[in-house]
Every structure is written in C-alpha cells, then in structure tokens.
Amino acid sequence: MADKKLVEAITSMEEDFAQWYTDIVKKAELIDYTSVKGCMVIRPAGYAIWELIQADLDRRFKETGVKNVYLPMFIPESLLNKEKDHVEGFAPEVAWVTHGGLEPLQERLCVRPTSETLFCDYYKNVVHSYRDLPQVCNQWCSVVRWEKETRPFLRSREFLWQEGHTAHATAEEAEERTRQMLNVYADFLEQTLAIPAIKGRKTDKEKFAGAVATYTVEALMHDGKALQSGTSHNFGDGFAQAFGVQFTDKDNTLKYVHQTSWGMTTRLIGAVIMVHGDDSGLKLPPAVAPTQVMIIPIQQKKEGVLDKAYEMRDRLAKAAGGTIRVQVDDSDKSPGWKFSEQEMRGIPMRIEIGPKDMEAGKCVIARRDTGEKIEVNDANLEPTVEKLLVTIQDDMLEAARKHRDAHTYVAHDYDEFKQIFGEKAGFVKAMWCGDVECENRIKEDLSVTSRCMPFEQEQISDKCVCCGKPAKHMVYWGRAY
C-alpha cells in the first residue's frame, strides 16, 4: 500500500486541475521558484527529463543532417528592427540590456526571444554560392520573453528550447524541410513522449511573426485544453530580403535564400505532466524516465533482502544492452512511503522484493501507468522487465489517444459549437470560411482559438461554423495553454 501522506499533499485533478499541476511540479521536485520573478529552477529530477528529451530529439535532428551551432544571446536593436512583422511581434515582450559594466551602451541589446535575426546575420556572412546551401543548423539554448503571467514549464520569462534555422536555394526545398521537421516533432511526441499529435497548419492570425506558413503539432491535455507542442515555420524569402541574404545560383544569377525555423521547448515537460499524470503524481513514459525501474525491498533489515535487491539491480542494469535505468531505494523510509515517492516521481515500474517473495523465488512488479501488479519468477526477471517497458510505453500512448478521441467533438453550426464549449472540454472539429473576423468572434465569445487546419481534412459541412458563409477549411478549435 502506498503511503497516504504524500499523496494527500496534492490536490485532486478533478477538483482543481491548475492546483494539481502546481502541486505535481513541486512535490515531484521538478522545479523550484526563485527570487527572479517569472523564472524557475529546473531541479535534478526535472532536468534529467529534459536531458532525455534533448538526446532523443538531437539524434532525430542529426539523422536529417542538422548541425548544432551557438549564436549570441544578444540582438542589437537595429538588427531586431530589420524585419517589420517580426519586430512587431516580439518587441513588446523582450528584455533590454542597456548597460555593460559601469557604462551605458551606445545601442541597446535585447536578450534573444528567438534568433531569426541573428541567423540571417550569420547566413549573410557565410552563404555566397549555391555550393554553400543548404545551411541546416540548430541551437540548444535559453530564450527570454517578458510574460506577465507565468506558470512552470508552460510559460516562463526564460525557457530552454532548441531552435532550428535553415536556408535553402529554392522555395520547394524550404517547404519540404518545414514539413520534414514537423514530422520529426510528431514522431517524437508519439514515440518518445507517448503523446498523440494533430499535425496541421496555423491560420494567418495564429502564425509566427514574419512567417509565410506556420505548421504545428497540437496535443490535448487531460483537462481538455490544447497545448501547442512544437512549430515549424516557412519564411519564404521575406527575411532574406530584409537582411540581404543572397547567393549566386548555378545559372550565375543572384537570388535570395528561402528560410525555415522550428522549435520545441521545456513546455514539453508540462505536456507530459498534463497528459499522463494522475492524483498519485507524475507518470513518465519509459523513454523519458530518468529512472525506469525502482526496486523497493520489503523488510530490508532481514538478512539477504538488500543483497537480493542489489543483485536484481545489477542483473537488470546488464540486460537489454545496458539500456534499462534501474535503482534500488535502500533508504531508511518505510516501504509505503517509498511506494508513494516512486509514484509521485512517475517511475514507470516498481519491483517489490521481500523475504516471502525470495522464498517463493518470485518478485512483484507494479506498473505505474495501470496500477496492475504482476508476479514474476526470478529467472524471468530480465526479459519480463524489458518487454514490459515497451508495453508501458505503447499503452501510455494508446491511453492518451483514447482520451483525446473521447474528448474530440464535431460541431455543424454555431449553436452546437457554443453548446459543446459550454458543457465540455476538448477539441472541436468545425468548418471555417477563412476570415479572421470569425476567429476573433469565436475568441471573444468563448475564449476559443483555432488550433490548426489539420493536414487530414474532413468535410463536416459546407458552411463556416461561425458566419455560415462557404467553408474553406476544417479547423481544430480549442481552449489552449
């Protein structure tokens, strides 16, 4: 039995989802608040998840030819100002450095909110001929956006991310790269974070400042709200024209490059919490669980119990090509308390081993995702754990998909649309005429935004759900983080 004290320390998710979320990030020791308003400490348990996310994404990037670089964290004001839409989008929320040491700066510098302008400045220097293309770079860094309301992982003044920036000889190649990276993101969400993703295109109202097209992967959280989980932008040659990034093509004429950018952030950790967690705490998919298996000895002071636990740990650590991340909780806490901690921290699997199990040549495995308990013969330990980690990963994706599908609705007209958003929380699929006025009205009436025009379109009706004029696109609508 898990100890109740630790569990009772967190608010039930049905009662108050926002408070439940805040309790989880604190009690699972993912973050700590700081003296710096709107910024957080990512603690070891949180950062270890980010390291696994980084390693997995970075491998996927490199398989497509991406190379990592590092550009300055500062952008001179004159550089930020070069692309009109971009500066309008970001200037209201940047932090400004005005003094270096004891001297005022001649030109103030903003702390990068994103690095399109710096990459243009760099590509302008290194791209001269078609032989220098494509440039396919990425950087892992932190960025700053001076948000008024902040929440751990989901919205903070500083956050960690990766930002890919590419330059291509043709529009077609840029479009291809934009979609390729969106697919990398969708695969990563599903295969690694066990989060099913809706792939689609943002409306003009919701697209990135300066982009021709923004593609997005949208996920549904447990409370029925949407989370934009990654975006990929095609800039055409707009930035290249503003910054003068040109190359001599094979035909000996001077052309502008076509550019893209794409990013994912530490908000993914928020997504993992809100898609998979429950009232006992975090639930980590095995692929991003810093500890996948926690062995908890029962009556550990009895002779041989701890030794048996260590032996099992050593066997598991050697199995599956050394890929299983396993620990023994040999602290002096009670087993019940240890169970609660393992559940709170989201460790996917617990192995209970005590004198009775040892006598019977068995142990008990408890799955964090389903709560199921499985008795395992000692001789079958390694293959059982290895297989079960795969099963848990798959089942968590399946559970998330079922939840999303059960909370995805269809609306044919505005009454139905309003009724659904009045009574339920989730995605609503409905048709749209393409006019921003309808988006504005829907936002005003219901605090609902267009999440994306999915690549997989369905013909729900002929008419816009809002104005009744002829429909152009099916849109996923939702309330979003």
Added chain:
Amino acid sequence: MADKKLVEAITSMEEDFAQWYTDIVKKAELIDYTSVKGCMVIRPAGYAIWELIQADLDRRFKETGVKNVYLPMFIPESLLNKEKDHVEGFAPEVAWVTHGGLEPLQERLCVRPTSETLFCDYYKNVVHSYRDLPQVCNQWCSVVRWEKETRPFLRSREFLWQEGHTAHATAEEAEERTRQMLNVYADFLEQTLAIPAIKGRKTDKEKFAGAVATYTVEALMHDGKALQSGTSHNFGDGFAQAFGVQFTDKDNTLKYVHQTSWGMTTRLIGAVIMVHGDDSGLKLPPAVAPTQVMIIPIQQKKEGVLDKAYEMRDRLAKAAGGTIRVQVDDSDKSPGWKFSEQEMRGIPMRIEIGPKDMEAGKCVIARRDTGEKIEVNDANLEPTVEKLLVTIQDDMLEAARKHRDAHTYVAHDYDEFKQIFGEKAGFVKAMWCGDVECENRIKEDLSVTSRCMPFEQEQISDKCVCCGKPAKHMVYWGRAY
C-alpha cells in the same frame, strides 16, 4: 601533396602567433564574427568539438554523483550584492537588464557572470536537514562578462561553460570535493584533450572573488604563454553566512553549509588550437575530433575507386564497437585541396586510396600529428586504424608534455628571473615569500603573474625570487592569456 593555396592563407605561427590563431579559427570554420560586439558564432565545426568536450566531461561528472540543473540567467541586483567580495569582483563587468517589454524594471537584473548567488538562493530553499546534503549540482549554460578586449574562445563577452556548485555538511567534505573536481579536470585535460596540466593553488591575489581557496589547472600554449584551463573553488561557509544557507545537523544544532564551485569553458577549444596546431592548421586529438578519419579517393572518377572508399568507410564505421568517426570526401575538389582541408580542419588521420593502391591491395594512411605515412594492407585496415587512433592520442599528449617541459625554466634570483622572461617564453619555477607586494612588482616589471603554487612543491632556494626574504612556496610564473 597538400595544396598550397589554403595553407598559404594562414600566417606562420613563428611570424605572428596571434594572427596565426585568428587565421585558424576562421579558416577551420570554427567561428564567425557577428554584429554583436565581443560575441561570436560557434560554427558547426567548432560546436561539434564542444559537444564532444561536453559529453566527456558530463560523463566524468556523473560518475562522481553530479546532477545537472538549470537556474535563471538573471540575477537581481540585491542578490548579487549580498556577498561583498563577490560583488566587488564581478559588478564592474556585468551586463544590466533595465527594461522588460515596454516597462522599466523595478529592480535591475544582471545577466549571470557566474551563478554562486543563484545557487545560494536555491540551496537556501531546498536544504533544511543534514539529510538534504550534500547537494552536488552542475549546469551547462552561457555567461556574460563585459570584457573590453575580446578574442575568439579565449575571452568573449558571452561564453559557454559548465559551472558546478555544491553544498556540504562539513568543511572537510567541501575541501575534498574541491580537490576531486580539480583532479577530474586534470584527467580530462590529459586523457581527452592531450594537454598536460599543472595542478596547484592560486595565490590570494589570483583567487576567485569570494573564495577561501582556488585550485587551478594551468597549461602551456605553443607560444610559451600560460592558459588557466579550469578552476575549482572552496568557499568555506562565507556564502552560506551571507545568504543564510543553514541546516539542522544530526546533533540537532543549526549550522551553515560549506560550498564549492568549479568550471570549464569554451576557452578549452582555444587551448586545443594553441597547444597542438601548426602552420597547416588545427590538430585535433582523436578523442575530440568530430571526424577522426577522412578517406580521400585519388582519381575518384576511375571505376571502382569511390566504391572502394565507401566500402572502407562502412567497414571502419562498424569496427571498434562503432566508435570510429569516419567520412569520405567525395566532393569534386582536387585531392591536393582535400588534403589541405583535412589538415586545416585538424582531422587526425587521412586515408588515401586510388587505383594503384587498389591493385596492390593496399592504402596509405597519413597521420596529421606527425605527417608520417603508413602503407597498410587492406585486410589490416580496421585494427590498424583503431590502434593508430590510440597511438595518435598518446603521442599528442607526449609531444605537448615535451614542449612544456622544454619551456619550463628555473630561476634562483631576480636577475635570472628577469633574464629568462626577457629572452624566453614559458613557465618559470621560482620561490615566493607569500607577499602580494612581490606579485605586484613582478607583474609591473615583467607582465608576469603567479599561475599557481603547484601541489608538487620543489625547494629551489630558501629565498623569495623577488625580495630575497624567506620563501614559503614554489610558484609557477608565466605570462598568461
């Protein structure tokens, strides 16, 4: 034969070492200059070296129980001001954020030059009892110091580093951790970067702002100047007192924690350039070479040559447990040009394969470190390359050690001391009385600083090399970057 054009593009190191260095970082495409004064772009070829450094150091850290975290990049002015020595050391060189979005901030924030103050703030929150100790954290991030004169990698306004910060229950444990991390640094320098290190303690004049003791690893560059390559600081309980970081010990009394910090930076890439490079370009030790082996086909348009090159690549990629980083240069450049590029980029080994070699069932391996050429039977390719990579790594360390030892001198009195620094460049071992006045005079007379009091002391004489009073320590002196 290597092509002369690329080589002639760089200044000879004997002629102008500083210009040679600048040429290397540009021609090997490690960095690019930016519109942001004093900041640089670390390009793919440079960043890939940093990724290998990070992976190696991170593994060594984790083996000693270090956990990674992320703290904010901003420090409120009031927090920076809490420890007197520390703020005096850093305040003159920090960048200040004064505006967030369109509003002036109530309190200005500095961009972290180092994070002792933030870690104290964090540990104050999470350390309550002896059970919460030790805290052994590290972060990989960038920091900003508003330097007036900058040089790529060696001194820039923003640079990448790791900063470890620990808190302990006792003074002994803190001292042990400080020295443990210095040993990690020394082992890393020798085993991975092939740079021999002098381990020692900084004098009070040269120690870190706020530290009780600073330990350092000092390396000698090719031009005879010293480079401080990593430092490890013991803070005692000074920061804990300033920030109120206390815990309840086993005896139920309230005590201050004892703290350490330790860091290495991207200047290590500068060290690799300046220890190993030559007039043909960079020379990378195999352990940090993104590409270790470049296969260059000769007469690649002749039938079978490229196929043979790819076959060799695939065989090498599979050998040695998949650890050999190998590529084929199949571009349409001339072999001579490819040789020059491979040499400029510092790739440790080149394999030449052409029709004549194929006929003879052989290939030619050229070592970047010694220039030696070795004929190898095709059947012996994998074991030869695997073994040779180890040999090159070892030989590069040995060559650097010989160079350092040949440029380390002994001075018994001030005349001899001045004569050596007048005629030669290198380390000088000489005795010191312990007074800062002598350090100041030596700096004024010769622009020479005390690099460290090495752990391995020698009794060169009884008297201070400067003032002639009784000597307390042997010191390594040098001109430093």
